[in-house]
Structures are given as structure tokens and as C-alpha cells.
Amino acid sequence: MDLSKLERSQSVISIDWEEALHRYENVIACGDEALQLRATIKLARLANHAPENILARSIPVLMKLLGSSISYSIMSITIFCLKRITRQGEGKLAVIVGQSGAIPYLLKLLPNTDGHLQKVTLKCLRDIVMFGNGNRVIVAKNGGLEVVLNMLNASPDGLRRFLLEILSALALLREVRRHIISLGSLRFLVEAARCGSMVSRTRAAQAIGLLGLIKRARRVLVDSGAVRVLIELLRDGNFSTKVVAGNAFGVISSHVGYIERVAQAGAIPLFVDLFEGPEPMGKEIAEDVLCILAFSEENTVTIIEHLVRILRGDNGQAKAAAANVLWYLSSYKRSVVIRNSSAIPVMVELLRDDNVDVRVKVSGAVSQFSYYEADRVALARAGAIPVLIDLLQDEESEEVRDNAAKALVGFSEDLSTAR
Numbered sequence: 001m002d003l004s005k006l007e008r009s010q011s012v013i014s015i016d017w018e019e020a021l022h023r024y025e026n027v028i029a030c031g032d033e034a035l036q037l038r039a040t041i042k043l044a045r046l047a048n049h050a051p052e053n054i055l056a057r058s059i060p061v062l063m064k065l066l067g068s069s070i071s072y073s074i075m076s077i078t079i080f081c082l083k084r085i086t087r088q089g090e091g092k093l094a095v096i097v098g099q100s101g102a103i104p105y106l107l108k109l110l111p112n113t114d115g116h117l118q119k120v121t122l123k124c125l126r127d128i129v130m131f132g133n134g135n136r137v138i139v140a141k142n143g144g145l146e147v148v149l150n151m152l153n154a155s156p157d158g159l160r161r162f163l164l165e166i167l168s169a170l171a172l173l174r175e176v177r178r179h180i181i182s183l184g185s186l187r188f189l190v191e192a193a194r195c196g197s198m199v200s201r202t203r204a205a206q207a208i209g210l211l212g213l214i215k216r217a218r219r220v221l222v223d224s225g226a227v228r229v230l231i232e233l234l235r236d237g238n239f240s241t242k243v244v245a246g247n248a249f250g251v252i253s254s255h256v257g258y259i260e261r262v263a264q265a266g267a268i269p270l271f272v273d274l275f276e277g278p279e280p281m282g283k284e285i286a287e288d289v290l291c292i293l294a295f296s297e298e299n300t301v302t303i304i305e306h307l308v309r310i311l312r313g314d315n316g317q318a319k320a321a322a323a324n325v326l327w328y329l330s331s332y333k334r335s336v337v338i339r340n341s342s343a344i345p346v347m348v349e350l351l352r353d354d355n356v357d358v359r360v361k362v363s364g365a366v367s368q369f370s371y372y373e374a375d376r377v378a379l380a381r382a383g384a385i386p387v388l389i390d391l392l393q394d395e396e397s398e399e400v401r402d403n404a405a406k407a408l409v410g411f412s413e414d415l416s417t418a419r
Helices: 003-013 017-030 033-046 052-068 072-086 089-098 102-112 115-130 133-141 144-153 157-170 174-182 186-192 198-211 215-223 226-236 239-253 256-264 267-275 280-293 297-311 316-330 335-339 343-350 356-369 373-381 384-391 398-412
Strands: none
Touching (some): 017 033, 033 052, 033 072, 052 072, 052 089, 072 089, 089 115, 089 133, 102 115, 102 133, 115 157, 133 144, 133 157, 133 174, 174 186, 174 198, 186 198, 198 215, 215 226, 215 239, 226 239, 226 267, 239 267, 239 280, 267 297, 280 316, 297 335, 316 335, 316 343, 335 373, 343 356, 356 373, 356 384, 356 398, 373 384, 384 398
């Protein structure tokens, strides 16, 4: 730390915060604009260091200053100071700012100003809605959605990111999502999933997933580029973002008419990556989406190639999940595609896997395959029958024993195979 920083740090430590707040209140009450401006600039600078209770008690003072002043400079620095305070306290101070009356004031000010004041006002509002569902409700009830959408329609390029980040936060409210649909503004939500901070883009993806449950909204979202945007989040986001985007993607792709479009966008490898990730939720979402995409036979071929690669790997959880997908696909009239791949010999080998969960899922898939004569032939050629007989004595899992028994019942009905 250099000398100047050390001196500033020592200066902050030595502040009597109670006395400083008292002096600030007196300066604001005196009515001298120059003094008010200097004192509020200092408060903004100290916002990162002041105790939370001092900052909380300064919020009503700042609101009083806003209500009594028409000076551009005072309004600008006061809103900037509120913005700095909002970011402290891990959201607690943002809630206090939101309940102080700041939100209606900011929303009224936004359409009637420009330049630096408009930008700082928008950034302050953005930070307020980042924290606390209650703040978003206040914004929505005071016409905030309409203000944001009107400004987006006016295309203020320098402010667009902040507007989209506000929109993504508001869209977590069901009533706001309904209004977005009715106002024909879903394209802005797709844009919000493409622009801004990753937290904001993730919120937008979550809203897209919720809106994708509505048939008429789903079509507009897809036509507005939601598939491409969600693919970007699956590729570039952190794990939590990938899970949210993957879930939204699954909702959209569940409509048969969009399956080819989402597959062509390069979704399959990205969901395979999620499939091999560390979290169970990611695997569940990837399983669901891959099963949906397998509605297309062409997609099934590609998916099975990836699944076989996973089954040959060392990731036990991923192998169990891959076998689970094959289990599902075998009951989905896709067994012929699986039979024509190298999946069956690999699965037979995995019936002896040390991981009990892998054995459960693989034996379940094999029992499903044994329903069909052609698949029984392929299983028998791969040496499945003696392994299944051994699994009747599996000491770790009753489910493995049951699956093996079900598979062998299928073989017993086909004497030519059983021999």
C-alpha cells in the first residue's frame, strides 16, 4: 500500500461516524447548496467505508435533500450517493433505499431528463432492483416497466445496457411477464439475455424459460433469437448460468416444431458438457433435453455417439446418467439406432462396473432392450446372458438383481437366443 492510501485508510478509521452523520444532517438543514454539494460528495466517497447503520440513517436525509432541491448538481450527486449506498450491505441497504420513496422519484425523473443525470438515475434504479423482490414490485406498481420499454423503443444506445438489466430483474415477476407479452416486447427480453452482466443475463434466461411455457410466447421468443442467445449462455456462462439457460432451452425445445432448429444451433455438444458437469441438477436438465432432441432420429445418432464416449470414460456419475438416457431412448422406439451403434457392447461391459449406480442404470437399460427380439440377439452376441445371470447375485443392489431378472425373462421367451 502506498503512503497516500495508507494515510486515507488511517483517516477513515479515525472518523467518529455518529458525529459525522450529525454534521451532515446539519449541513443539509442549513440550505447552503455549496456546502450541501461538498458534504454529499464526501458521503458518496465514504460509502464503501461507513458502517451500515450510519448509511441507513443517511438515506432519509438524502431523500429530504432530493425533495427540497431543483439544482441539477445536487440531484445528480444525491442520486449517485444513493447508488453507492445501495451497493453496500449485501442488499439490505438496497431494500431500505427502495422503501424510502426513491423509486417513484427516480421513475418520474427518468423520462424528463437527459445526459449525465439520466444515466446516473438509471444506474441507481438498476442497482435498486438488483436486490429484493419488493423493490421490483414497487417499480412495477409505479409504471416502471412502461418507462423502461418506452426508453428501449427510443433506442438510447448509451443507456441500453442499464435498461435491459432493469428489465431482466423486473421480468422475474409474473405480472411483469404478462405485461411484456401483452405489450409485444418479448424481443427486449431476448436482448436482455444477450447483453449486460452475467447475473442479469441469467435472470433474463430464467424469465425466458418461464415464458416459454406459454405457447404463443414461445414462438415469438424463438423467432426473436432466443435459441441462439441461450446457446451463447450455455457456452460462455458459469455453471449456474448454464443450468438456468439449459432449463430454458429445454422448455423451448420441447415443442416438436423447434427440435431441428435447436439441434442445428449446436445444442447437443453443449448439453453433453453440462451432462458431464459436477452438479446433479445439470445432469438432470441435460438428460431431459437430450431425450427431447432425440425425437429426431438424426439427432439420436449424434447423441448416442456422445453417450458411448461418456460410457467409456471414468466419470461414474456421467456414465450412470448416460445409461439413463439410453434406458429412456430404448423405450422411445430408438433401439434400432442404439443397436446399430457401439452402445450395446459397452453397456454389457458396464454391467460389471464397480459403481453400483452405473450398474443400476445400465441393467435397467438392458432390461428395456430385452423386450425386443433383435435387441436380445445383439445383447446375446455381446455376451450379456452370463453377466445377467451373475447379477442375480448382486450383493449391493436389489434393483440390479430385479433388472437382471427382468432381462433374463425376455431371453427365456426366445429359445433361439437363449441357447
